[in-house]
Amino acid sequence: MSAGMSPGRRECRRSGEPVYDHQLFVQTISEFVRTLVRPYDVDTVLNDLAGRLNAVLTITGSGVSLAEEGRIRMVTVIPPELAALEHHEDETQEGPGAAAYRSGKLVAVNDLREVADRWPGYCRVARESGIAATAAIPLALDGDVYGVLSLYSAPPREWPQDDLAAAAVLADIATGYLINASTHHQQEQLNEQLRQALDTRVIIEQAKGVIAEAYTVSVDEAFERIRRHARRHNAKIRDVAEAVVKVGMRL
Template identity: 40%
Template sequence: MADKDVLFAETSRFATTLAALPPVGQVLHELARCGASSLGMRSAGVSLCVDDRPQLAGALDEASTALGEAQERLTSSPCAEALRTARPVAVVDLTRAPGRWTAYEEVARRFGVVALASVPLYGDGRVLGAVDLYDMAARPWPSYDLSAVRLLNDIAAAYLAHSTALDELRRLADQLRQALANRVVIEQAKGVISGVRQVSIDEAFDQLRQHARYHQAKLQDTAREVVRTRHSP
């Protein structure tokens, strides 16, 4: 069973890490590390659900990398089952229940993995992925252990939702900045044309727009060229 003091320390460390707004890849790697450390596991990895299939997103070592990659290419695996059922999948001893995931078990045996658990990561009302935990000896999976992993998963899911919102805001801000920059250069080009041809600002804009259409060019690109050369098109 997970040690309460270790779980508290790892949860606190994980939350502190997220406060610095690290990249998503770092968050997922830290989630795997905290999950393994909280339960005293040898290894762990994180897979995201992409087109209803596991996609390895973070791994602590060669074993978790190999098992994560195996789950990507195999149709039957603990992670695939956890994603499909939206419920944890835990195995006390793979050697006592062979044949459940035959091809996957071959990879597990190669790295000496005996016990494993795949715990779904939820967010926005759906399964986003799963944390996969591995050990080299048989071990029980009390509900407290699985709840400890779910706690870490919930913290990560909240960050991922927040991160997605931040990304959307950044994209919107970039679009607004670009729109403003385009507007400014168009206004500058209208002034150049108005001065060169001695026409009104509205007439200058019509000439700029007609030139861009005739040459199948973007209005802002045509405007930048006018401003750069200081000549009317």
């Protein structure tokens, strides 16, 4: 480490090369881990994460794309001027992000001019957007890829291992947010299904009691009447039960 440098930052590899802000990186991790245990909006978190990543790595921009039916779809990009590049990759599935998604491996390009033959359309749009270098990191866990974190640099840029390692940690955090949000959504769906099942059981039991009393039959016979009526009229048993209880229908 050179004299006068903060212990939270590493020395540039060569003059003019952006500096990886380790102190900001640690602060970002701390803040996002705390957010994970509180209610949050996924889009807002990913947008904030992209903005923090730009500051941590001193890069031109970054974006997050999520997997959808075997493709990647842009969710957020900062600055918004890079949206055209991300949209192009969405539409064509051509570029480092799509390649990282398909392979589940990091794809880093120091100078897009060197891969113009591989991704001609992507490289053209990148040039028009003022981007010369890019890296894409899969958002993955246990072999499942949930999306891609993309890094953008206006000048050609080497992607040092320290920078990519820091970005990979933030990608893991983003993956954690996605999985946590998915699990929460699944739990909400399960709770709603259980609530509907309980409501259905309650209304059917009420209808059985009404029919049993009205026709002086057992509750088993009352249920058979409800079921036969539902079959004859191609209706759901719950709908018939609700008609019995709420509008006084008799079978």
